[in-house]
Amino acid sequence: MPLTRIRTPRYIKPSAKGKQTRIRIPQPEERPLTLRKRDVALWNQINLEPWWFTLHRRGMKRPKIGEDPLEARAVSKSQVNGTLPERIVYAYLINRLRLVSGLDFDFQSSQNGGRLELGGIVADFLFPMMRIVIQVQGPTHDTLLRSKKDTEQEGTLAEMGYMVFALDDDTIYNEYLFEEWMRRAFGLANGIGGSGGAYGPHESSMDWWVMILARVKDIENLYYRTFHFGGL
Amino acid sequence: MDPLGDIRINGKPYRIDLSSYRDKDLADFSPRAAVAGGSVAQSELMLYQPLYITDWRHGFGFTWNTDAMGYMHSMGNIDTRQPGIAMLFSAKDETTLPQDSGNNNKLGIVKFNGDLYTWGPAGVHKLSISGTPVWSLIFAGAVNYAMVTNTYLFFCPDGGQMKKMTTAGVITDAGIDTADDFKWLIMHKGEAYAGEDSTSLVHYASADDLSDMEGGATDEGKIPCGFGGFGTLGAVSFGNELYVFRRDGVYVVGTDKIGRRILDYSSEATSDNFTGKAIFNGYLYYSVRNKIYQWNGSRVVDVTPPRMSDQFPYSELRAIGPMVVANNFLYMMANWVNYPMDSNIPGIGSQGTYTSLFCFDGVGWHKLLDFSTSGGQPQYSSMFVDGDQTILYYFLSNSTAANSKFGKMQLGVTNIASRPHPTTGTNVLISSRLDMGFRRVDKFSPSILIEASNILKAGGATDRWLTISALMMGKGASETSGDRLQYFVLGTITRNGVTELNFPGASLSDHGAHLTSTEGLSVWNPTQPSDPKQWSAPRTATVPMGVYKYVILIVQFHTNNSDQSPILEGMTLRFLLRPDVFYGYNFNVVAATHSLYGDNPDSRTAGEIIQELKMLRNSKHPVEFIDIYGLIHTVYVSSVTNTGVERHEDSDTGAMRNIETLCNLNLVEVR
Numbered sequence: 042m043p044l045t046r047i048r049t050p051r052y053i054k055p056s057a058k059g060k061q062t063r064i065r066i067p068q069p070e071e072r073p074l075t076l077r078k079r080d081v082a083l084w085n086q087i088n089l090e091p092w093w094f095t096l097h098r099r100g101m102k103r104p105k106i107g108e109d110p111l112e113a114r115a116v117s118k119s120q121v122n123g124t125l126p127e128r129i130v131y132a133y134l135i136n137r138l139r140l141v142s143g144l145d146f147d148f149q150s151s152q153n154g155g156r157l158e159l160g161g162i163v164a165d166f167l168f169p170m171m172r173i174v175i176q177v178q179g180p181t182h183d184t185l186l187r188s189k190k191d192t193e194q195e196g197t198l199a200e201m202g203y204m205v206f207a208l209d210d211d212t213i214y215n216e217y218l219f220e221e222w223m224r225r226a227f228g229l230a231n232g233i234g235g236s237g238g239a240y241g242p243h244e245s246s247m248d249w250w251v252m253i254l255a256r257v258k259d260i261e262n263l264y265y266r267t268f269h270f271g272g273l
Numbered sequence: 274m275d276p277l278g279d280i281r282i283n284g285k286p287y288r289i290d291l292s293s294y295r296d297k298d299l300a301d302f303s304p305r306a307a308v309a310g311g312s313v314a315q316s317e318l319m320l321y322q323p324l325y326i327t328d329w330r331h332g333f334g335f336t337w338n339t340d341a342m343g344y345m346h347s348m349g350n351i352d353t354r355q356p357g358i359a360m361l362f363s364a365k366d367e368t369t370l371p372q373d374s375g376n377n378n379k380l381g382i383v384k385f386n387g388d389l390y391t392w393g394p395a396g397v398h399k400l401s402i403s404g405t406p407v408w409s410l411i412f413a414g415a416v417n418y419a420m421v422t423n424t425y426l427f428f429c430p431d432g433g434q435m436k437k438m439t440t441a442g443v444i445t446d447a448g449i450d451t452a453d454d455f456k457w458l459i460m461h462k463g464e465a466y467a468g469e470d471s472t473s474l475v476h477y478a479s480a481d482d483l484s485d486m487e488g489g490a491t492d493e494g495k496i497p498c499g500f501g502g503f504g505t506l507g508a509v510s511f512g513n514e515l516y517v518f519r520r521d522g523v524y525v526v527g528t529d530k531i532g533r534r535i536l537d538y539s540s541e542a543t544s545d546n547f548t549g550k551a552i553f554n555g556y557l558y559y560s561v562r563n564k565i566y567q568w569n570g571s572r573v574v575d576v577t578p579p580r581m582s583d584q585f586p587y588s589e590l591r592a593i594g595p596m597v598v599a600n601n602f603l604y605m606m607a608n609w610v611n612y613p614m615d616s617n618i619p620g621i622g623s624q625g626t627y628t629s630l631f632c633f634d635g636v637g638w639h640k641l642l643d644f645s646t647s648g649g650q651p652q653y654s655s656m657f658v659d660g661d662q663t664i665l666y667y668f669l670s671n672s673t674a675a676n677s678k679f680g681k682m683q684l685g686v687t688n689i690a691s692r693p694h695p696t697t698g699t700n701v702l703i704s705s706r707l708d709m710g711f712r713r714v715d716k717f718s719p720s721i722l723i724e725a726s727n728i729l730k731a732g733g734a735t736d737r738w739l740t741i742s743a744l745m746m747g748k749g750a751s752e753t754s755g756d757r758l759q760y761f762v763l764g765t766i767t768r769n770g771v772t773e774l775n776f777p778g779a780s781l782s783d784h785g786a787h788l789t790s791t792e793g794l795s796v797w798n799p800t801q802p803s804d805p806k807q808w809s810a811p812r813t814a815t816v817p818m819g820v821y822k823y824v825i826l827i828v829q830f831h832t833n834n835s836d837q838s839p840i841l842e843g844m845t846l847r848f849l850l851r852p853d854v855f856y857g858y859n860f861n862v863v864a865a866t867h868s869l870y871g872d873n874p875d876s877r878t879a880g881e882i883i884q885e886l887k888m889l890r891n892s893k894h895p896v897e898f899i900d901i902y903g904l905i906h907t908v909y910v911s912s913v914t915n916t917g918v919e920r921h922e923d924s925d926t927g928a929m930r931n932i933e934t935l936c937n938l939n940l941v942e943v944r
Contacts, residue, residue, distance in 0.1 A: 103302065103305050104301055104305070106304040106306065106711075107710045113339075137331065138636065140574075141574065145569065145572070170569065170571075171555075217357075220328070220330065224636070227554075228554055229634055230354060230600070232356040232357075
């Protein structure tokens, strides 16, 4: 009897037929009737600052006007139904790389059942001719279950002949890092082999962080695979 | 003072409660632009807002600042392909190599046995580059095409039988005696294909010396690409298929040796179609008239460079010439008509046809250098990259042989442009119109921060530096004068790191004198109270203002040392949005029946006054408002609130209602 007993989660326990069940992400609860709530307190008329506290303001109040800078880099929601990072990637693909949606790439491409079947795959950007997939990773992809699901999907897509690139939100929001990432993913001229002048390319330091984070993530995955799921 | 009231609205006088009179500015002092045209706008924790430009990799053609990495235009030798920097591109060299004596058009360049060979209407010429560069005639008579293998230089005399030349320089016939008058040659899937000139037939052979190449209609292996009439112009091997170009379309020769038209350009068939074609990064690029298309095997996308100027007539691409690929860049020679945006911009040149070297990196177009500022015929020109030496050789055809040039330039072994850099000429990078996302709102900039490196300015032969200028569209002589473009030199960058340059008008001393009480301000001219231009500002015409609707930044690159290039790393424009101010007014009008104002009785009843104010509130057009100081404004009555104050009994009028009322009015100024 081992000192610590690791229980295999039921959802990946081999079935009676000997086949592994695919990981199922619990779906959000949906209620047929949404009760709308309203805060009756008029917070804007309530002074929450005590009389003895002096807030040091940053100059005079100046409202922020104009379009959100990230939205300015994205296609509109009316054109593409997706998250902001996905719409930024979409805009880059069609505007900068001049790719054609539906021909060069498929957005929210359903594979292996897609959303209709639990455990299916929805590839964010699938490039059938280049045989690559770009998955835009939001903040929830860091959770254990989600990361395991991503790993499983990556394996499934690899079996289908696709190489999967994970692109996280932070990279997308950084305009220069995103530019470099896309150029490298699509084999275009990039910062490799060149110099950014006296101070180096300004994304280089960020590149190190990306590499370090990727390495840490790999080690994490290895750890979980080895100790939590009974080996590789 | 008005004899009948304190104020007038829509020409009618009203008496007001003076203690209730308020006027207040309603416009924000300086709202922060959340997005400056999509670019990075940061905070410096002070009043001014910085617009940061530090990358130019999306290339030229962005008239407005809608892309943080785009710019409008460049002249001379400017390289914007590198991440985070802009620098001088390599200089062309048309003097080291001799010019061919006849200087006839050279339709192509190849390297064979260590030397360069060109072909064209005047035959095959050799430029020995392994030793002292010397031109020599190898074969007289027009030659349509040449192709090299390790052992032979094959070439196709116009109307004659195909020839081959050995490394020893021995020229003999190639193919059987019908292998005549080929227009092009290409290797594809282990075979050599040849297209007949002025016919749609393609032939192929597989022997190393092409001894089995046949020609003419008697060739049983001939491959027709459409019907006769249009001859084939060339071919490329792309995606495991042979693409054959005719002036009316693109044909694909399948494994069954049948040519099928896959792209139809019969509606715009010209002899200049497909003058440029190359395979770059997995796509086939080709030109049709003055358009460039990208083909991936299933769809076509227009990737033509955008227009390069912001004013009509626009500078746009015209004739397109040869394309070559090197260092993961697609290089293209093409000409365009330069319509100078503003004659003050250094190096902008004069109106005319220019021939330039363009570069496509898969994302943006960059204009790297101007081969010629006086014409050019890129469709009869040629380019060739010698991979051994990383040199781009070119022949620029022009209308006269004397103006046609054979030259070269050193390409870098990495992405960075190689030395030598140009020590002469004017090389400028012209930014987009920086409007901070709000085209019609005035902005003011006190200064600009320039980040640069590899700068040296000691007055010697190794100097390299930058000059920064601004082209500002904004008010010039007075607040009410029309917007106009004004050009200012902001300063010179003479040291590494960050340099701050002031804009005109940033300092009071820039005006040459202290501001008078009226300069830059709007004042009322009491002699013409009804003049709608009464708010004109009496600025002197010569005083420049640092106020603009948009600004175009111009960076000029200089070097005295061809080994060195100044490096522009970033520009930070400090600005403040300054929207026009407008005011709101609030006061109580006293509405009373037959009230006396001094000695003057008001004939209106309280109800009539209230009715007038309600009609003004309902007015769909703005009304004139003369305030208590006699200043005239154009306003809307935005709200009316009536409060009864007192009932006045009047024995004379009997039952007539006489209720004194205070009417609280809000007026909003409009312009």
